[in-house]
Amino acid sequence: MSANCPAAVVVLAAGEGTRMKSDLPKVLHEICGRSLIGHVLEAANALSPEQLVTVVGFQSDQVKEHLGAIAPQVRTAYQHEQNGTGHAVRIGLDELGGSVDGTVIVVCGDTPLLTGATLRQLAATHDGDGNAVTVLTAEVPDATGYGRIVREGANGAVTAIVEHKDATDAQRAIREINSGVFAFDGQLLADALGKVRKDNSQGEEYLTDVLGILREAGHRVGAAVAADHEEIAGINNRVQLAQARRTLNDRLLTDAMLAGVTVVDPASTWFDATVSYERDAIVHPGTQLQGATHLGKGAEVGPNTRLNDTTVGAGARVDNTVANSAEIGEQASVGPFAYLRPGTRLGVKSKAGTYVEMKNSTLGDGSKVPHLSYVGDATIGEHSNIGAASVFVNYDGEAKHHTTVGSHCRTGSDNMFVAPVTVGDGSYTAAGSVITKDVPAGALAVARGQQRNIEGWVARKRPGSAAAKAAEAASREPAGES
Numbered sequence: 001m002s003a004n005c006p007a008a009v010v011v012l013a014a015g016e017g018t019r020m021k022s023d024l025p026k027v028l029h030e031i032c033g034r035s036l037i038g039h040v041l042e043a044a045n046a047l048s049p050e051q052l053v054t055v056v057g058f059q060s061d062q063v064k065e066h067l068g069a070i071a072p073q074v075r076t077a078y079q080h081e082q083n084g085t086g087h088a089v090r091i092g093l094d095e096l097g098g099s100v101d102g103t104v105i106v107v108c109g110d111t112p113l114l115t116g117a118t119l120r121q122l123a124a125t126h127d128g129d130g131n132a133v134t135v136l137t138a139e140v141p142d143a144t145g146y147g148r149i150v151r152e153g154a155n156g157a158v159t160a161i162v163e164h165k166d167a168t169d170a171q172r173a174i175r176e177i178n179s180g181v182f183a184f185d186g187q188l189l190a191d192a193l194g195k196v197r198k199d200n201s202q203g204e205e206y207l208t209d210v211l212g213i214l215r216e217a218g219h220r221v222g223a224a225v226a227a228d229h230e231e232i233a234g235i236n237n238r239v240q241l242a243q244a245r246r247t248l249n250d251r252l253l254t255d256a257m258l259a260g261v262t263v264v265d266p267a268s269t270w271f272d273a274t275v276s277y278e279r280d281a282i283v284h285p286g287t288q289l290q291g292a293t294h295l296g297k298g299a300e301v302g303p304n305t306r307l308n309d310t311t312v313g314a315g316a317r318v319d320n321t322v323a324n325s326a327e328i329g330e331q332a333s334v335g336p337f338a339y340l341r342p343g344t345r346l347g348v349k350s351k352a353g354t355y356v357e358m359k360n361s362t363l364g365d366g367s368k369v370p371h372l373s374y375v376g377d378a379t380i381g382e383h384s385n386i387g388a389a390s391v392f393v394n395y396d397g398e399a400k401h402h403t404t405v406g407s408h409c410r411t412g413s414d415n416m417f418v419a420p421v422t423v424g425d426g427s428y429t430a431a432g433s434v435i436t437k438d439v440p441a442g443a444l445a446v447a448r449g450q451q452r453n454i455e456g457w458v459a460r461k462r463p464g465s466a467a468a469k470a471a472e473a474a475s476r477e478p479a480g481e482s
Contacts (some may be wrong), residue, residue, distance in 0.1 A: 048118020
């Protein structure tokens with residue numbers, strides 16, 4: 001079995017996570033667009049394991065449903081009672097037939113900063129040194145709460161991992177800790193798990209006891225030290241969740257900047273792990289890019305913008321905007337203060353301007369909805385202009401209906417397009433019109449009441465008012481003067 005392709009990866013995700021103080025299982029809390037366990041599975045998949053199993057327990061149905069959505073190929077094993085990490089791994093191996101021929105990697109489901117590169121390093125060290133077990137360790141500034149790595153001899157061989165609550169004062173002074181991530185020889189692991197005892201302060205089966213069992217049997221026990229101790233950080237409460245989010249976000253922004261993206265203010269900018277981009281994109285302060293959002297070459301986004309599952313074309317400009325599942329064409333202009341809802345597609349050099357909301361609508365190349373308008377369930381052709389304060393009236397109280405506006409149209413301000421309705425190519429509509437009937441190509445549509453002026457109304461109905469006095473003064477002015 002190749003070091004980079006272990007026989008199996010076992011992910012431990014059965015714990016309740018009581019310190020999170022949440023109805024949501026700990027491993028389902030999210031940072032940077034993925035659940036904690038989603039990040040772990042991403043790292044595990046970098047090894048291309050032959051089998052991958054997750055051990056679930058607390059609220060297992062919810063965890064299994066999530067796994068089915070994000071990683072349907074992953075098998076699950078149920079730990080009825082949380083009797084320790086050794087017991088959990090044994091449950092996982094049972095799902096795989098009891099033992100595995102080859103390397104087995106064990107990881108924790110609450111370590112979202114762990115990378116595939118570090119797991120590959122662990123697997124390579126395990127294979128290269130011929131170890132029965134290799135533990136991933138790290139030197140940390142504060143080891144409180146972690147299992148300590150006990151070494152001896154000139155070569156610093158690992159002799160034991162002692163849990164914090166079971167450690168002596170001298171052992172608690174050690175700063176090298178157990179990450180909870182291991183590489184095992186699968187056959188030796190299965191045999192050793194059957195010998196693990198519960199004579200500890202918690203009365204649990206510790207996976208770490210396997211190291212002593214294998215060492216006493218004459219097998220080699222080794223370690224691989226992680227380059228960055230933050231990678232092995234487990235999440236146990238909301239403070240640690242926020243810290244991990246900040247760390248991961250900094251990683252993502254660093255990767256983006258090194259790839260040619262300008263991030264003006266990293267401290268106020270947030271990327272999901274699934275965001276992609278091309279060079280020379282610019283991201284201004286206060287911007288959140290989520291889901292499968294993609295920034296094209298030279299696109300400029302922000303400030304104060306949130307895009308989710310949205311594609312921004314090359315050279316487009318998006319300012320103070322919220323967009324969800326939208327497509328923004330090349331060199332298009334959006335905002336400020338625009339809202340693009342799912343199904344919105346903006347063509348090349350199009351514009352959805354200030355205080356414009358669009359939903360399930362297509363705006364053709366070069367067309368504009370400049371300001372103060374709602375466009376819902378509509379198709380607008382190329383090089384048309386929608387006047388200010390226009391509303392596409394798409395809902396009759398029972399169903400949604402579609403409006404079509406052709407190419408090279410000019411619609412007036414304060415228009416209502418009552419769907420279903422079609423405005424033909426090259427047509428105009430007058431300001432203040434309520435369009436309820438189809439407009440032929442090249443026609444002018446006027447749909448508004450006839451204006452009527454009632455002379456002297458203010459003097460009769462509002463005598464003595466400021467308006468009446470102003471009108472009286474105006475009537476005394478000679479014609480042509482003001």
